[in-house]
Amino acid sequence: MTFLQQLINGIHVGSIYALIALGYTMVYGIIKLINFAHGDIIMMGAYITFVSLIMFNVPIWMAVIIAILICLISGILIERIAYKPLRNAPRISARITAIGVSLFIENLFFKIFGGNPRPFPVLIDPTPISLGSLQISMVTIVTIVVSILLMIALDLFVKKTKTGKAMRAVSEDHGAAQLMGINVNTTISITFAIGSMLAAVGGILYSTAYPQIDPFMGMMPGLKAFVAAVLGGIGIIPGAMLGGFIMGIAESFTKGYISSQLADAVVFGILILVLSLKPSGIFGKNVKEKV
């Protein structure tokens, strides 16, 4: 396999990590919580698409919309039920709760669907297109294009819209945002909704690339996306995007040039490196404030 081929594979999986990492980083930005249940939204997105297609025979576009909507609502509910009551509690309480929510969702799906992996239906024709020596599948093209479009949309939303600006204001200072008349609870709900929506899309794209789903499938991409968010600088949106691509490319090159089995080790090795060299991440700044 050529260098370029590996790079494209890396960008393919990296764009999925980036989509998922955005949810981690936005939620961290606004309530300083690592939402460990975020990875399970990936799994939910995949399962709901699967169920809609296989059991209810809806068209693909509708299955995708249903999955996105259910994940979006689940994200809002998780925050309202599990995290909101702990907003003023010590941070460790919310963190432990997040792990609890994650285990709950995984085991709920395990109970409903059983633990056996199931084949994910073909959404996009996987036949590769040849460009000289390069082999690019439609799956790769769709994944990269969809991810980049969503990232551009998110960037515009956060920078240009009133709600997006309110999200940034709440991220900086809950109290001051309230004094502006911003409803902090609503803004936090919107953040969870957007993050979960992106994770749902990420989950569907991930299952298209690795077409086998099980109730614990969200853990690995979830963890890697979390590392991507930390790598880019947790709480910083462009950081999550860049971190996602770096992770995907690192993974792909390790698989291609060293060993498939080492890929995960390299990816988590990056986390250790970041935490020891620059814990605030690539775009992270040392927090300083003028008084």
Added chain:
Amino acid sequence: MLTVNGINVYYGAIHAIKDVSFHVGDGEIVTLIGANGAGKTTILHTISGLLRTKTGEIKFLDNPINKVEPHEILKMGIAHVPEGRRIFSQMTVLENLQMGAYTRNNKEETNNMIEMVFEKFPRLKERVNQLAGTMSGGEQQMLAIGRALMSKPKLLLMDEPSMGLAPILVQEIFNIIQEINAAGTTILLVEQNANMALSIANRAYVLETGKVVLEGNAKELLGDENVRKAYLG
């Protein structure tokens, strides 16, 4: 306009505000003065709804507001320039002002207000696209005031607007406070710089460890021997 009636506020187990009552009349500048930790900021936070009263009542234009959410209180016409300015440092000057008008849906009106703020603070106009956190303390204070004005408040709460500013800027800020008041906005001012505060206020309340210990006409308090000794140095 604002009536605070026997409020008690707690921080956990700490009884921070003890049975405090005062009022602010339409068009007045009223100041709360007192040492650090006397409870001045706590009172403003309670009026804005960021903190809750345990007992007592706060009425604004005859409506009780002590159980109303902060974002609703702003809509009723109370804006707050918080202590330490608390501008959004990662957002531009323009975005900060837009946040001040968050509850307004009329874009044209918002733009007019922004122009008005720029007239009052020309320096903000020069820095319209600069990140707010990169500005000097005085400029940040102007932005904090401008941002609060964006909601066209009937009552403006100001918490230590002179804090950390050079004397010449302090004078400028106090002139601006008087201008804002002259344009029809009632002001409740919290200050450690009691001299300055009393010189522009109509009435004043002196706070000590969460209680009102003295109240009266600002000019009289300025001349009061005991007040001078205790608070004016």
